[in-house]
Amino acid sequence: MSAGDWDFARGAAEEELGKAYDHRLMVRLLRYLRPSARLLALATALLIVSSLASLAGPLLTGLAIDRFIAGGDARGLLRLCLLWFAILALTALVQHAQVMATNLLGQRAMLRLREEVYRHLQRLPVAYFDRHPVGRLMTRVTNDVEVLNQMFSQGVVAIFGDLFALAGIMAVLIVMSPPLALAAFLTLPLVFLISVQFRGRVRRAFRDIRLAVARINAYLQESLGGIAVVKAFRREERNAAEFAELNAAHRDAFLASVRAFAVYFPLVELIQAIAIALILWYGGGRVLAGALTFGALVAFLQYAGRFYRPIRDLADKYNILQEAMASAERVFRLLDTPAEEEPPTGGPAAAPSWDPRGEIRYEDVHFTYDGATPVLDGVTARIPAGRTTALVGATGSGKTTMAALLARLYDPTGGRITIDGVDTRALPRARLRRALALVEQEVFLFSGTVEENVRLWDGRVTEERLGTAIRAGRADRLIARLGEGLRSRVAERGASFSTGERQLLAFARALAFDPDILVLDEATASVDSETEALVQEALRALLRGRTAIVIAHRLSTVRDADQILVVHRGRIHERGSHEELLAAGGLYARLHRLQFGAGA
């Protein structure tokens, strides 16, 4: 076991860099530009104009020397310089517009892509989230899309710009003097070869740097997150050594890139100097021979100086493209993951008028999370409309799963669940879920305000209903205490609320949606006696006149229930009223003693 061979964090950054251009991916990416087709046309036009305009300087200089300075035409020189100023001003305007257009193009495309990925994630089966950590999914929406944005705003369009500038310069040079142009082009293959070489090295170095940074971050996060263990096991020295190793890898990767740049830039400058010397030598001879004007030679030299930047930039763009392809691959793979299927529209209960009375039947329902261990093993039960049914059972007996299946967070692996005789799978999910409210044991609160957490941004929840729900759910006093009432801030994950307080807010949330069917997983955690009393009252308001399934942990809920189902090992083990089951002296009688204290 050597200190260096852990290969954690690998994969986060180590996906092999693949092709810089993948036609299939590119075509799919370009589709996101389609809604901005006009903007794309505008950006391209602006790019062409600004590339052309930037070629004006040397040409004007040459002209000024040959025509006006040599001819002593001061007025002509002034006119020409004024023209130059005008062109400069125009170029500035066009360039600014072009940068804005290009960025807007990329940003809009990414806005669309980001939203599509987000919406797709919200439509993926809940089971998908059990297998994929949220942190990794999140980077699809954020980091990967960001890389693509770079490609759109700095890559694709800029490549056109570079190529265009290159072509423009070459065309001007050839028109001015074909033999001299040839002399200037002589060094181009060399620059290109060097750039390719350099590109390869920098690519490897950058990949190593990214990998090193990812590892450093992963290592930091873990060793600082687990600092108590690090200290208890006195790993500080050893961890510092491990960290130094990762840090050294980072430094070396960086040094490799520094060396590559340190060789490349001077080399290109040297070649450029050679090219200029070549032009000066050959062109100077031509000027002396009268075959070339002095001004043309000056213009030539100035153009030659601008030759290399586009070539250098092209090498950079290569990197951007390569990363973008890798990100596109990941994003599209996610988008291609099938979302939850919806039933074909127009089914028996799809009509908006569907108004369930709320009789629920579980018909031989089977379910497993992992494909092997059965969690529900043939549950058959009838939940009568308008009544309260309590589910009772040991931890892990399958109660919570029964609730999750009814709300179709998961679908049964066998059997079916019906509401008023209609298979829940024949209902559009949104319709089904509007008819029922699910209060889970662990209440999830969003960061934002209390009001947002109760009405959940739903416009159909009127002010009035909101107020009624809060009062009926006994959350009014809690909210009044919070200082800013409904506007009070809720921290991330509701950190500032106790379990009991969260329950009250969750009850208010359920009431605000006035569901036909209520599914309630009571919290077991002990709450203080004052809150406990409030929760009891709220519960009664909540259950009145609704079809309710309550996973009951409170004695009163169990006792008042119209029907009690005892769930044991994925099946319904006993059923009946409180008195009947107690009298039967079976599992319920024992559970009852366990949960509500001996002798209760």
Next chain:
Amino acid sequence: MVGAAALGAVFLYLQRWLLIGCSRRIEYDLRNDLFRHVQRLDVSFFGRTRAGDLMARFTNDLGALRDVVGPGLMYAFSMTVTLALSIALMIAIDARLTLIAFAPYPLISLVTFFFSRALHTRSRRVQDAFGLLSARVQEDLAGTRVLRAYAQEDSRALAFRELNEEYLAANMAVARLRGLFIAAMGALAGSGLAIALLAGGRMVMEGRLSLGGLVAFSAYLAELTWPVVAVGFVIGMLQRGAGAAARIDGLLAARPEIAGGPVTARPRPRIEFERVSFRYPGARVDALLDISFRVGAGRTLGVVGRTGSGKSTLLKLILRLHDPSAGRILLDGLDLRERSLSAARAIAGYAPQDAFLFSRSLCENIAYGVPDADPDSVARAASRALLDDDLAHMPRGLATLLGERGVTLSGGQRQRASLARALLLEPDLLLLDDTLSSVDAGTEAAIVRELLPFMAERTTIIVSHRISAVQAADHILVLDDGRVVEEGHHSALAAGGGLYARLHERQRLAAEIEGAG
């Protein structure tokens, strides 16, 4: 000319390699020092400081500092030389022309400086918007069950669009700035050349300047654009570097844990708490209040109580992850604070409640405290913690990789791995913090049986919410709300009518039902 260019190229290479290379090495040393320092900070520091904030010091801030030392210094140096030489040569050609044509150039520096400053604040806005966006996505994915149960996916997607648009707006603000900068640079540098052509051209016509002189002058002027831009950039870089340095300084100024005297431990240590109270920094109530007890050499203490009763805090105090707010803890009769910081850590094997494992192989995790342990003893510790059956089902046995890229262990497996990690130390003092809470009752009983001979030779403190884990202990403390509410031997406590007896009865029934069916 080619000779001069070649010489220039060599120097350019050396300059880049030496200066930038050097800055990378400085960055390396600083980052190592920072890590060593941060590791020595006490545990409560990590509770106070956001992880993301801390990591930013290690990456962004160090990077900004490195830029000052590397590229910052390099550009500062090269631009000074280039500027001085070019201007001198231009003045040699014609002083008046220099004055006229150079006029727009200081503007370039100024524009660059303001650009780089504005860019910094606007980039912040982009980063903030990005942070909000990420946080929202994370929250919505974590709360996806609620959003679905209430069919709020669409309304939430609309809210997401708002953030998405704000992010776009922030990005466009940066783009606008960049666009302005590029446009202004082109116009300013171009005007310099145009002015030179106009004024110089007239001078040529008047015979005060040669045509070659004008061309050379223009060439020098063109060369000046980059150094003048660099002046602005370097000033911006220095400003950011100063901010980064202040933040890194702030981190380095946080005082590390205080190390104490020498390590003098003997096997089977005695532990004593004398009226110990403890309150977490920033908390309103005491986690522990006036706790006194004694664990003799080689004895076993059991601690039970409900969640939040202060059981885990007790062990953390022994390990000096925190120090008591009042009272003292004695190890073999000597106050822990008078000993070396790691005195207790050196003799203790600790299995924490959350069973924190690292993203490395299972083997390396078990050998976390004994990195050069031989494979046999690692395997022995694993089988003591009853991991053998689980190992048989893992693709690569002990070499199986855990964490993000590897296998996710179940709660019970993690706890047993964490237990094996403590056992491998062959510690004199064994501290088990609700180590088997996620393990089923049968397995727990088997592990406890396995551990009994091991514990007989050691001083042990077992913290648990389960009676079964502590009932064999020599002495049991029952904690509630940070106080000792009952203590004694299992049989006496179980027969009494207190919290212990109630917990015992409930757990006995639970075990019965688990076996029923």
